[in-house]
Every structure is written in C-alpha cells, then in structure tokens.
Amino acid sequence: MPKQVDPHERRTLLADALLRVAATRGLMDVSLRHVAAEAGVTAGMVQHYFRTKDDMMVFALDVVSARVQARLEADPTTHDGPRAVVRALLVQLLPVDDDRVLEGRVAIAFHAYAASRPTVATRLREDTRGMRAMIAEQIRSAGRGALEPEQAATGLLSLVEGLAVHVxxxxxxxxxxxxxxxxxxxxxxxxxxxxxxxxDPEHPRAEHR
Structure with a gap:
C-alpha cells in the first residue's frame, strides 16, 4: 500500500525550503525551481502544492506565524500580565537566535517583495493590524500608559522592526x-x-518609595 503523504506536512517542508533560500537570495530572485532544489524535490512537485509563487509566499508567512505562536505558547512569562504578554510577542520578532535571524532576514525580503505583490501585501497588512490591535488592547488593559494605546502599539511595532534591521x-x-x-x-x-x-518597582533603577 502506498505511503500516505500529508499535504500540509509537504507544503510546510517546501515553505521551510523557501525561507532558507529567501534568507540568502532574497525573494525577488527566488523561483519554484530554487525551492525545489533546496527541498530535494522536483519543480513539478512544488507546482502541485503551490499554483503560483505568491501562493507559496503567503503559506510561508503562515509557517512563520505558526512558529512564533508556538514559541509564545511555550513562554511562561506570558502569564505575568499585559506588559509581559506584549514583551513576549515583540521579542519573538527580534533576531536574537539562529531561527529568528533567519526569520528576520526573510521578513525584510517579504516587505520588499510585497511592495509589488498585492496578495502578499494584503496578508502582511492583516498580520500587522492584528498585532497592533492586540498590543493596543494590552496597553489599554494595563491602564497606566501616558500614550494613546494605538499610537503606542504602532510605535512599539515600528521600533522592533527597526531594531531587527539594526541587529x-x-x-x-x-x-x-x-x-x-x-x-x-x-x-x-x-x-x-x-x-x-x-x-516600576521591578526595575533595578526604580526608586524605593
């Protein structure tokens, strides 16, 4: 009996190959053939799972999002209040280890690629909008910030993107x-x-009152 192939598992394998190629070549130069070679499969197999290059790009974004979500779920600090929740998310977007260095390089490439690809750009906007809303809600629930929550959330996301580029x-x-x-x-x-x-009483430079 032929071995059953999990389509999602195969698509994830190809998306992982895409991320590795994109981290070194950039997305504009990546082709289905490059991804096939990196994954060790035929170009026809890639085309079987992804009708277009944009389809593959959007799925790769899903893979990165799932990785971030899995790391967040494994982070015990997310139970320590609103600021800890936001910090845990934003640290995931900084290239502080090998996995996040690769994801950071790909994120830069995605933004450049999306500038001329409406489908990918729409997905990036949806992801950013969702993160901004979540951060703003956490800031609002804390109830202490001097900044308007939406503006504070936009500033934090922009800060992290800039820090990632600098790192x-x-x-x-x-x-x-x-x-x-x-x-x-x-x-x-x-x-x-x-x-x-x-x-902040937890900060080492905070004055004792």
Whole structure:
C-alpha cells in the first residue's frame, strides 16, 4: 500500500525550503525551481502544492506565524500580565537566535517583495493590524500608559522592526536591542515618570518609595 503523504506536512517542508533560500537570495530572485532544489524535490512537485509563487509566499508567512505562536505558547512569562504578554510577542520578532535571524532576514525580503505583490501585501497588512490591535488592547488593559494605546502599539511595532534591521546589519547587539525594547515598554505601559525615572518597582533603577 502506498505511503500516505500529508499535504500540509509537504507544503510546510517546501515553505521551510523557501525561507532558507529567501534568507540568502532574497525573494525577488527566488523561483519554484530554487525551492525545489533546496527541498530535494522536483519543480513539478512544488507546482502541485503551490499554483503560483505568491501562493507559496503567503503559506510561508503562515509557517512563520505558526512558529512564533508556538514559541509564545511555550513562554511562561506570558502569564505575568499585559506588559509581559506584549514583551513576549515583540521579542519573538527580534533576531536574537539562529531561527529568528533567519526569520528576520526573510521578513525584510517579504516587505520588499510585497511592495509589488498585492496578495502578499494584503496578508502582511492583516498580520500587522492584528498585532497592533492586540498590543493596543494590552496597553489599554494595563491602564497606566501616558500614550494613546494605538499610537503606542504602532510605535512599539515600528521600533522592533527597526531594531531587527539594526541587529541584522551588525549596528547593535541583540542584547542592546532587547534592552532598548524594555525601555520603551516601560514608557508605553506607564512605568517611567515624566522626568524619565523608572517608576516600576521591578526595575533595578526604580526608586524605593
């Protein structure tokens, strides 16, 4: 009896190959043939699972999202309140280990590719909109921030994207990027006073009151 092939498993295998190729070549130069060679399969097999290159790109975004979600679910700090939830998500978007370095390189390539691909651009906007809404809701539920929640969420997402580029480019270290994120999280969640002093009892520089 022939071995049953899980279509989702096969598509994920191909999406993983796409991510590896995109991290080194960029997405504009990636072809179904390149992905097939990286995955060790025929180009016809790739075309069997993905009708177009854009279909494959959107599925690859699903794979990255699933990886991020799995890491979040395994992170115990997500039970420590709104700021911890937001921090856990945003740290997943920083290239602080090998997996996230690869994902970070691909994320940059995706943004460039989506500039001329409406289908992929729509998916990226949906993902960003969802993250921004979640972050804003967490900031709103904390009830201490001096910034409007939507603006604070937009600022944090933009900050993380910029930090990721700087880490990948070797301008700052991953540790510096995480420390910078933490400083902005304290401001967004109202744990820094108007004079710039930490107002968070958990922060090592916070004054004892």
């Amino acid at each position: 990948l480019g070797g301008h700052v270290t991953a540790d510096h990027a995480v420390a910078t994120l933490d400083a902005h999280l304290r401001m967004a969640f109202g744990h820094v006073s108007v004079l710039g002093r930490p107002d």
